Amino acid sequence: MTQPTIKLDRYDRRILAALQADGGLTNQQLAEQVGLSPSPCSRRVQKLEDAGVIKGRAVLLHHKALGLDLTILVQISMDRHTPERFQHFEETVAGYEEVQWCYLITGQSADYLLKVMVPDMDRYQQFLLNKLTRIDGVSGVHSSFVMRKVVDSTALPLNYLT
Structure with a gap:
């Protein structure tokens, strides 16, 4: 630990x-x-x-109040597992404002898990077809649509600290 x-x-x-x-x-x-x-x-x-424990302070915006009604968890599979492929993918998605987070994962058939927020299904379709699937190396996309956010916190657990 x-x-x-x-x-x-x-x-x-x-x-x-x-x-x-x-x-x-x-x-x-x-x-x-x-x-x-x-x-x-x-x-x-x-x-x-x-010490870098506090990275900064941010204002949290309410997504629904801004019309961002659709949250999607997107699993991305890559065609080749090379550092160059991964670097290109990561640099590209880092520039998309629709992507809230991007994790390189293991234990799934996918290589990446993204959280994407858009106003509606039409905007997601545009994002998917015009941006995400056009990134070199993306071989598979699996989208799961969030129905309800049960826990959605930015707070880190502090009870493990001594």
Whole structure:
């Protein structure tokens, strides 16, 4: 099991949990939530950022409010398993705004698993036919359409940290 490069105590874990729940907290609000005064809290956040534990803060947008009503999990099979093929595929899909994430996977007949978000089936068909299947090396595509998101979290589990 890989451990963080810095030792995290209970205040660090509290800071991380609070920021995962609301990345827009001011230092004052964060300090109050975790039981520290503002100066030590700020120093701890800076230490976590410097160590790479906190990569940044982001605003989470609601997909339905923006008309992105269709979420698809796409399994991609490649014709050849070469570093060049994989690199080309990964660089290409990284440029598609429809792709929310892309994982190189094992244990399936597919090589990659993508999460794709689009407004509707017509847009997915355009994305599939005009972009995804035109990438050199893609030999198979299997699409699964999400009916309901049961758990959809960006928070990482912190209970494993010592």
